[in-house]
Amino acid sequence: MKSYLGSLSPQAVEALVRNLERAKTEKNADPNIQFILAAAVKLLRKPQKVTPDMQGGAQRRGQIQRMFFSPLDDFLINEVLPNRQEGRIYRGILDKVWAWLCRDVMATDVKIVLEQAGNATVSGERVDALVQALRSRSVELISEALHRAEISEKEHRRIGVELGGERGVAEVRDILKVFSAEKWLLPLLQNIPDRINEHRLKKDMDVLRLVDKCSARFPDHVPVLAAALVERSETPSALCTFAGRLVGDDDPKAIAGSQFAPFVDVVMSEAERLQILAFEHRNHNPDPVAFSQALSEYHSLVRGVERDIDLTVTGKWHKQLSETKRSISGVVTRELDGAHGAIRRALRLPKHDQSGNLVVDQSAVDEAVRALRVVAMVRNASETFAVNEIGKRTRQAVEQTLEIMTRSLITDLGKAKGQQLEANTAAADTAIMLSEIYFGADYAAQLRRSRQSAVGKGSPKEGAAPKNPERKLVASALGRR
Numbered sequence: 001m002k003s004y005l006g007s008l009s010p011q012a013v014e015a016l017v018r019n020l021e022r023a024k025t026e027k028n029a030d031p032n033i034q035f036i037l038a039a040a041v042k043l044l045r046k047p048q049k050v051t052p053d054m055q056g057g058a059q060r061r062g063q064i065q066r067m068f069f070s071p072l073d074d075f076l077i078n079e080v081l082p083n084r085q086e087g088r089i090y091r092g093i094l095d096k097v098w099a100w101l102c103r104d105v106m107a108t109d110v111k112i113v114l115e116q117a118g119n120a121t122v123s124g125e126r127v128d129a130l131v132q133a134l135r136s137r138s139v140e141l142i143s144e145a146l147h148r149a150e151i152s153e154k155e156h157r158r159i160g161v162e163l164g165g166e167r168g169v170a171e172v173r174d175i176l177k178v179f180s181a182e183k184w185l186l187p188l189l190q191n192i193p194d195r196i197n198e199h200r201l202k203k204d205m206d207v208l209r210l211v212d213k214c215s216a217r218f219p220d221h222v223p224v225l226a227a228a229l230v231e232r233s234e235t236p237s238a239l240c241t242f243a244g245r246l247v248g249d250d251d252p253k254a255i256a257g258s259q260f261a262p263f264v265d266v267v268m269s270e271a272e273r274l275q276i277l278a279f280e281h282r283n284h285n286p287d288p289v290a291f292s293q294a295l296s297e298y299h300s301l302v303r304g305v306e307r308d309i310d311l312t313v314t315g316k317w318h319k320q321l322s323e324t325k326r327s328i329s330g331v332v333t334r335e336l337d338g339a340h341g342a343i344r345r346a347l348r349l350p351k352h353d354q355s356g357n358l359v360v361d362q363s364a365v366d367e368a369v370r371a372l373r374v375v376a377m378v379r380n381a382s383e384t385f386a387v388n389e390i391g392k393r394t395r396q397a398v399e400q401t402l403e404i405m406t407r408s409l410i411t412d413l414g415k416a417k418g419q420q421l422e423a424n425t426a427a428a429d430t431a432i433m434l435s436e437i438y439f440g441a442d443y444a445a446q447l448r449r450s451r452q453s454a455v456g457k458g459s460p461k462e463g464a465a466p467k468n469p470e471r472k473l474v475a476s477a478l479g480r481r
Contacts, residue, residue, distance in 0.1 A: 035287050064110075064117050065098050067131045068138075071182050072175065074189060074228045079276040083320065084167055085269035086174060086262065087227030093164065093171045100162045105141050109134055139180050142172065174224070181221055188214055189228055198235040201242040208245055215246070215259065223262040230266045237304025239263045244309075252314045267305060268320040274298040275324045279331060288366040291335075292373035298328060299381040329386040332378060336387060336394040339371035340401060347405050347431050349423045358422055365430055372398070372437045402438060406431035406447060413454035425455070 020033050076091045102110045113130045116122045149156040149169070163169055178185065192207055193200070200207055211229070215222050230236050243263035244250035255261060278294035285291070302325065305311065311318040346368035350360045375391075375398055382391045409428040416424045428451055436444030 035285065035290075064114060064127075064131060065094075067128070068098070068135055069094055069175075071135070071178055071186060074231050075174070075178060075224070077273060079273045079280075081269055081272050081276070082323075083269065083272065084170060085227070085266055086170075086223040087177075087225075087266065088230075088269060088273075089171055089174050089178075093168055096163055096168060097172060097175065100159075101138060101142075104162065105145055106134070106138060109137055135179055135182070139176060142176050142179075146173065146176070177221065177224055181218065181224065184214070184218070185221070185224070188225075192229075192232065194232060195234055196229065196232050198238045201229075201233065201235070201238040202245075208242070212246060219259055222259055223265070226262040226266040229263070230270055235300075235304060236267055236270045237301050237308060239267050240305055240309040250309075252309050252311065252317075255309075256314050256317070264309070264317060267301070268317055271298065271301055271305070271321055271324045274301060275328050278328060282331060282335070282370075286366065288369035289373060291370055292377045295328070295332065295374065295381075295385075296377055298324075299377075299384045302384050303381075325384065325386065332374065332385045332387055333390055335371060335374045336378070336390050339375050339394050340397040342368045342371040343398060343401050343434065344405070346434065347409065347427055349427050352419050352423070356419070358419075358426060360426055360430075368434055369437065372434055376438050398438065402431070402435050406435055407450075410447065410450050410454050413451065414456065421455075 016036075020036060072089055072094075075087060075089045076094075077088050078091050080090055080092075081088070113127075113134050116130055117127050145159065146169070149159045160166060160169060163172060188210060191210060196207060207229075211225055214225060226239070229242075230239060233239060240255075240263070241250070243255050243258075243260045246260040246263070247255050247258045249255070255264060274294060274297050278291060278298060281287070281290035281294050302321065305321065311321060342364070345361070345364045348361070348364075350358055353359050375394055378385055378387055378391050379395060382388045385391075406428070409424060409431050412424050413421065413428060432444055432447045432451065435447055
């Protein structure tokens with residue numbers, strides 16, 4: 001979906017966002033709207049390089065804030081962590097920081113740049129240079145503002161109010177640290193692959209040499225380097241081994257007492273981030289697959305950490321990871337508790353409305369899909385989520401319910417006619433789809449053959465969702481322009 005949205009023009013993405021904002025308020029709005037809207041808004045906020053042919057005015061003025069904060073791209077996260085991690089900057093703070101800079105710190109400087117950006121006769125290269133100079137100037141002015149806050153309690157309280165308390169001030173310190181290191185940090189990141197595989201962190205020397213060299217010259221920026229690497233790591237847990245390689249000792253206590261401890265700190269923060277992400281998906285994301293995917297990522301991280309480093313000898317890290325496991329275990333337990341009921345609700349025969357149209361309870365189906373995917377995923381990760389007993393009970397109940405109800409629905413197909421046949425067919429198709437999620441494609445293929453035999457004719461035309469329903473929804477929204 002990100003690739004598809006990226007292929008659209010900025011104007012098309014803007015139109016899409018406007019249309020989806022309207023569509024999500026309509027009755028019976030497509031449940032995928034929020035998912036696509038979030039991806040489109042994120043793409044729309046991505047900084048665009050100002051080019052000579054970009055027209056002056058509101059469009060170019062609107063890019064200034066994004067351009068100003070562009071060096072932070074590798075450090076931004078969308079979740080508020082329970083334990084703030086140095087180097088990982090909450091995206092939601094940027095608007096507050098910009099407003100503070102525009103009003104209290106460098107109002108005149110910002111005004112000049114905005115005026116130049118709005119002038120169509122000023123070249124894109126000139127605007128780009130002005131933003132770079134504005135950012136360089138901000139390093140000095142932010143430093144002065146933070147220093148005043150350190151020596152004046154009144155100033156400290158005032159800045160805290162503007163930025164959201166101590167946490168907001170800490171975010172500004174991290175922003176300042178990145179901006180002040182821009183001349184060497186950005187070239188370093190350009191020399192590091194966008195995606196770093198596990199072997200590169202555990203065995204190869206290229207990334208290790210770069211980080212070792214920079215940490216020797218800029219020891220205060222080790223947390224920043226760690227935050228950048230966790231964003232690019234295909235296997236974030238491998239940073240624990242990477243930290244040991246930097247120290248020259250894989251003893252957890254030696255790592256904890258070294259300057260490279262932030263590489264393990266940031267892995268613990270990633271566990272907290274994935275925990276929060278899983279909760280957000282379960283509570284707010286209509287996509288029934290997202291929750292189990294987040295759980296799977298969390299499990300992979302925890303499994304990798306526990307394989308590579310003995311956290312039981314490190315109080316802080318062990319406590320941090322244990323708290324995430326305890327919290328996420330509670331949510332998974334509640335999901336497993338409701339799995340059996342969710343499947344039964346999804347397999348009820350749908351009704352016809354007054355116009356004769358079949359009304360399928362898609363929300364019930366989505367709930368069952370989510371629950372089944374969690375049950376299947378936890379089957380091989382019960383220790384991570386501490387759900388051995390309830391996991392076993394849930395699997396037994398789910399397997400029995402799926403097998404019995406699916407076979408019953410298929411058998412009933414040979415007896416039904418008219419609207420009853422349509423309802424039975426829809427319920428049977430849902431049952432087969434759920435069975436495929438849990439038992440696999442081969443078992444589902446057998447069920448489909450039984451279904452065809454029961455109906456007494458060849459495979460019916462599939463009137464189900466397209467291969468990419470989100471793309472169809474995007475095309476539909478764009479067509480409203």
